[in-house]
Amino acid sequence: MNQHVYLVDDDEAIRDSLGWLFQSRGVDCRAFASAEDFLAACDGGLSGCLLLDIRMDGMSGPELFDLLRARGCTLPVIFLTGHGDVPMAVSALKKGAFDFVEKPCNDNELVNRVLEALSLEASQRAASSTADSVNHRLAALTTRERQVMELVLAGKFNKVIADELQISMRTVEVHRANLFEKMGVKTAVELAGLLTGKR
Amino acid sequence: MNQHVYLVDDDEAIRDSLGWLFQSRGVDCRAFASAEDFLAACDGGLSGCLLLDIRMDGMSGPELFDLLRARGCTLPVIFLTGHGDVPMAVSALKKGAFDFVEKPCNDNELVNRVLEALSLEASQRAASSTADSVNHRLAALTTRERQVMELVLAGKFNKVIADELQISMRTVEVHRANLFEKMGVKTAVELAGLLTGKR
DNA sequence: GGCGGTATTGTGGAAATCCGTAATCGCCCG
DNA sequence: CGGGCGATTACGGATTTCCACAATACCGCC
Structure with a gap:
């Protein structure tokens, strides 16, 4: 416009x-x-x-x-x-x-x-x-994926995340891969860069 | 004061x-x-x-x-x-x-x-x-360490960083560990969070 | 010349991540 | 009720990171 x-x-x-x-x-x-x-x-x-x-x-x-x-x-x-x-x-x-x-x-x-x-x-x-584009992709995440993302962004190991969420490490890996896919990033660092300024 | x-x-x-x-x-x-x-x-x-x-x-x-x-x-x-x-x-x-x-x-x-x-x-x-505290720690980094940090922050693998800087992967690992130590972080994600808003 | 700091590299193993394949369970929707 | 989707888990292997021990080289300084 x-x-x-x-x-x-x-x-x-x-x-x-x-x-x-x-x-x-x-x-x-x-x-x-x-x-x-x-x-x-x-x-x-x-x-x-x-x-x-x-x-x-x-x-x-x-x-x-x-x-x-x-x-x-x-x-x-x-x-x-x-x-x-x-x-x-x-x-x-x-x-x-x-x-x-x-x-x-x-x-x-x-x-x-x-x-x-x-x-x-x-x-x-x-x-x-x-x-908006980032928020849009963020909105497409599952509850679990969002939870995992928070902990990934906190710099925690999958092992620790699995422990905190009371699920297996493999599940964390799956969620992690899925959310990386949805957010269009390849590594946790890129994700952190993308969300610079949020939460 | x-x-x-x-x-x-x-x-x-x-x-x-x-x-x-x-x-x-x-x-x-x-x-x-x-x-x-x-x-x-x-x-x-x-x-x-x-x-x-x-x-x-x-x-x-x-x-x-x-x-x-x-x-x-x-x-x-x-x-x-x-x-x-x-x-x-x-x-x-x-x-x-x-x-x-x-x-x-x-x-x-x-x-x-x-x-x-x-x-x-x-x-x-x-x-x-x-x-200031972050900048102070940043200033304590070596030239090489800063270079490595940039690439780490870009989400690249040590392998790739080694290639780009024309040094061995092992050296990258050392620099990486040293700069993590100096910046007081344990993972690359924490580092990214620390530098939110810079470069 | 010796000392300290930076940069560099190697070996080798422990730990963690990455990923394909496959399967189970519960829930909502047509 | 069957299909799609999210959540869950397992196995196993490739890749990567993490780290201790060890060593060489350059450079500035006392």
């Missing part, structure tokens, strides 16, 4: 001018007049970044931000406001917003921030796709 | 009142009237967090922040200012400041932020100390 800038602002003049700005820079932009409109039109599978106005009729920008994060949406969010104060900006950034800019703002500045956000999202997406 | 709050502010009234506040909450506080004073008194090995005023005679808070970061100091920094604006706050947070609060501020709020910062720094310190 191509990246888009999702612009949510209740001011039509802003939507038009920013929409034009992004299109002129070759960035695909989709504008929404309210948080509700955005939610209705975009359920999931988004790619790109969000440009959120703070004050809007109905749901506010920060409320939409919180809702999306709660739903697991990790799109970079740039807040855009004409009436922001310091605590608001601090709160937004500490909650993980990508940026917080005041209107009116320099077009080039804004485009640069957006491009940075898009770049971040692209690498995020790449990283999470490999993570 | 115990944790301290390092307070840098050119307003004596602030230094006194905040100093009293922290002492009353059982938090050790050291106050400095300028960035230069702080730098002169505290070279390295600090533990705790920094409370930095933005506008000061001489070096400003953000300038001191940048300087410390450039020197590798990762202490959490809370900016404290009576004349802050949104871009300033955004810039500070995006550069990694822990927080940005406006004066006058609620005492409890400030103490809470400081306690959060101290807690973060404590876990940071713990993490970096284990990382």
Whole structure:
């Protein structure tokens, strides 16, 4: 899926001018007049970044931000406001917003921030796709295989694993071979490398 | 080393009142009237967090922040200012400041932020100390041992490693045993776990 | 020159892993 | 009820790792 800038602002003049700005820079932009409109039109599978106005009729920008994060949406969010104060900006950034800019703002500045956000999202997406692939393979493992994997990852001998699981060594070997197969690795070390950063 | 709050502010009234506040909450506080004073008194090995005023005679808070970061100091920094604006706050947070609060501020709020910062720094310190320990052991390895380690970590058999390094398998075994000894691990998998996140 | 550290290699055996073949048992599904 | 699947186990052999004992060579340092 191509990246888009999702612009949510209740001011039509802003939507038009920013929409034009992004299109002129070759960035695909989709504008929404309210948080509700955005939610209705975009359920999931988004790619790109969000440009959120703070004050809007109905749901506010920060409320939409919180809702999306709660739903697991990790799109970079740039807040855009004409009436922001310091605590608001601090709160937004500490909650993980990508940026917080005041209107009116320099077009080039804004485009640069957006491009940075898009770049971040692209690498995020790449990283999470490999993570997903690993998780997918992980999910295909049997209960026993997962148990054996844990102990293998703990650096224990098959002999010890067999003892701890109260099964024969041969069974451990079978599970081990099966899980290596499923995870697409040839040795325990490769498996450890694959799971770098988990459990 | 115990944790301290390092307070840098050119307003004596602030230094006194905040100093009293922290002492009353059982938090050790050291106050400095300028960035230069702080730098002169505290070279390295600090533990705790920094409370930095933005506008000061001489070096400003953000300038001191940048300087410390450039020197590798990762202490959490809370900016404290009576004349802050949104871009300033955004810039500070995006550069990694822990927080940005406006004066006058609620005492409890400030103490809470400081306690959060101290807690973060404590876990940071713990993490970096284990990382240091690993790096220290890593530094004690011989060139050959490091080479062998790389290949072991790549999941290769001793046979293959011997071939690639153009040495006998027996030599590889020796290096392998030696480096396991030096790194304090018993198996290749443990080694991989130890180096999770590196190279 | 001797001493210590690193790198190198060999022999040989104990221990562990790897793997093909084969079989039993229990459970869920069509 | 038969088939598929996961879990279990056994035998036996090939491969690999682990380790003690032993030895040679290079290099820098006192």
